[in-house]
Amino acid sequence: MRCPSSGTPSDYACLEWRAPLGWGPWGLRIADLSQDGTPEIVVSNLGSLRIYNGVTHAELENVTVGTHSDPWVRAVAIADVDGDGRTEIVVGTHPYAGLYIFEWDGAGLALEWDSTQLGAPWPGGVLGASIEALEVADVDADGTIEIVALDIESGVYVLSPAGDSYAVERWQGFLSCRTCTALAVADVDGDPGLEVLTTGGEGLRVFDGASLQLEWNIPGLPYGIDVGDLNGDGDPEVVVGTTTAWKIVDTGTRSVVAEVPGPFHNRPDVVVGDFDRDGTVEFGGVISQDAGTPGGYMEIFNGRTLEREWRSPNLWFGVWINDDMGAFRAFAGDADADGRVEVLVATYGGVYQFQIRGGGESELASLRIPNEPPTLPRGDGTSPGTGGTSVVAGDAPRAIVTVRLAARTADDSCLAGLAVMPCTPPPFHATSVQPRTLKAWMIA
Numbered sequence: 001m002r003c004p005s006s007g008t009p010s011d012y013a014c015l016e017w018r019a020p021l022g023w024g025p026w027g028l029r030i031a032d033l034s035q036d037g038t039p040e041i042v043v044s045n046l047g048s049l050r051i052y053n054g055v056t057h058a059e060l061e062n063v064t065v066g067t068h069s070d071p072w073v074r075a076v077a078i079a080d081v082d083g084d085g086r087t088e089i090v091v092g093t094h095p096y097a098g099l100y101i102f103e104w105d106g107a108g109l110a111l112e113w114d115s116t117q118l119g120a121p122w123p124g125g126v127l128g129a130s131i132e133a134l135e136v137a138d139v140d141a142d143g144t145i146e147i148v149a150l151d152i153e154s155g156v157y158v159l160s161p162a163g164d165s166y167a168v169e170r171w172q173g174f175l176s177c178r179t180c181t182a183l184a185v186a187d188v189d190g191d192p193g194l195e196v197l198t199t200g201g202e203g204l205r206v207f208d209g210a211s212l213q214l215e216w217n218i219p220g221l222p223y224g225i226d227v228g229d230l231n232g233d234g235d236p237e238v239v240v241g242t243t244t245a246w247k248i249v250d251t252g253t254r255s256v257v258a259e260v261p262g263p264f265h266n267r268p269d270v271v272v273g274d275f276d277r278d279g280t281v282e283f284g285g286v287i288s289q290d291a292g293t294p295g296g297y298m299e300i301f302n303g304r305t306l307e308r309e310w311r312s313p314n315l316w317f318g319v320w321i322n323d324d325m326g327a328f329r330a331f332a333g334d335a336d337a338d339g340r341v342e343v344l345v346a347t348y349g350g351v352y353q354f355q356i357r358g359g360g361e362s363e364l365a366s367l368r369i370p371n372e373p374p375t376l377p378r379g380d381g382t383s384p385g386t387g388g389t390s391v392v393a394g395d396a397p398r399a400i401v402t403v404r405l406a407a408r409t410a411d412d413s414c415l416a417g418l419a420v421m422p423c424t425p426p427p428f429h430a431t432s433v434q435p436r437t438l439k440a441w442m443i444a
Contacts, residue, residue, distance in 0.1 A: 013247070028331035033078070036106070040060065046072045049065050075136035077099045083145065089103070089104060096129075097113060113165060152181060156196055158212065162309070189215075189237065203219035218249065218254070221242060237257075273332050275332060297315055298343065299312070327420050
C-alpha cells in the first residue's frame, strides 16, 4: 500500500502498511542495517524478532530470542555499540530479563554477545524481571558508546564494551519499582554529559549520566517520555504521559508548565520530532484505551500551540484480552527513504505505518481502516499468533542463533568490510537550558 505523491489537507497522514503480528508487538526501530540505501523496520513481540524491508515490507527475518517458553522481546535499540563499523541490534527480553546483541548483514542474524556472559552477581545473565526499554548513547561523555537498559524492577543499567564482551559499568536500583517502563537519554541541563530520564511509579526521574545519581524528580508522571525543543526557544522540554493528560515539563524550572488534557486513558509512549517537515516540532502520543473500549490511537500535537494536528482512527486488530490492551508504542523515522517521516504504531495484534504528509486538519476523518479478523490464540491458549523459527537452545542463551546461521568468526566473509551506519530520525534534542516561566512558554 503506497501513499499518493500529493493530497488534500485531509491527507495529513496516509496509512502505508499494517501487519498482524500476533500478540504484543513492543519494540519498534527503523535503520539501514545492511547499508544498501533501503531502511529496514525492526519489530519485536511475543515470540519473535522480525525484520522487514522498509519499502516492500517483505519479511526478511523472523526468529525467537530467549530461553523462556514464551519469550518476549520487549525492547530494541540499534547502533554500532562496539565501534567496529557495523550496526548491532540490541534486544532486551521478558521474563528473566536478558540482553542480546546481534548483527544482521542482510542475509541473517548472528549473535555477538548475551548477558549470560556477565557472570556474578547476575547469574544466568538475568538482570531483573523484564527489560522494558533500551537506549544506546555516550551517556558519560567519555567517548565510548554505552547501552542503557531499564528493567521494570531492578532499575537502570549502563553497560560498556570490555574487549570482546560487555560489563555493567553503573547500576541504579529502583527498590522494586514495578511500573518503571519508559526511558529517555538526552542533555537536559547543558553540561558535557547526557542525562538518563525514566518514568514510572515514582514519577519522572532525571539521573546524571556519568554517576547515575538522581538529580531531580517530579511525582505523578508515570507513563511515556521523550525530549525535544517543542517551542523553538533553544531549551529542551520533556513530554510525559499520565492517565488524564500529556504533561510538558520545563527542564530549566524543573516543573510542569503546560498540559494537553483528555479522557481517562493510559498514555504509554510519546515521540518528539518535526513529523510533517514544516519547521515546527511536534509530539506524537499513543493513547491506550482502558475504559472498556478495545483498541487505541495515535495523536500528533503542534509543539508551539499544543493544538492537535492529527488523530488516527481506532487501531485495533481484534485482539482484546483486557482493557489495557490497545496501542502502546510508537517510533518515527524515514522507513522507505522517500524523505518523509513515517510513524510506526504498535498495538496488541499488529503494527501500523503512517506516512506523515502535513496539512491543517485537526482530526483525520477520511481514513478508514478495514476491520481485521480476530487473531486466535495458540493451542495452549496463551499467546495469539505465532513466532518465527525458534532459536531457543536450552539453558545457554549464548547459543541462540537461527539454525541456518553460524556464529560470527573473525574471517566471516559475509560480514567483513561492512561499515553500516544506522538510519535514525533527525536529532531533536537541544543542547542548552535556560529557566523559563509559563508566560514565556506560551508566547515563545
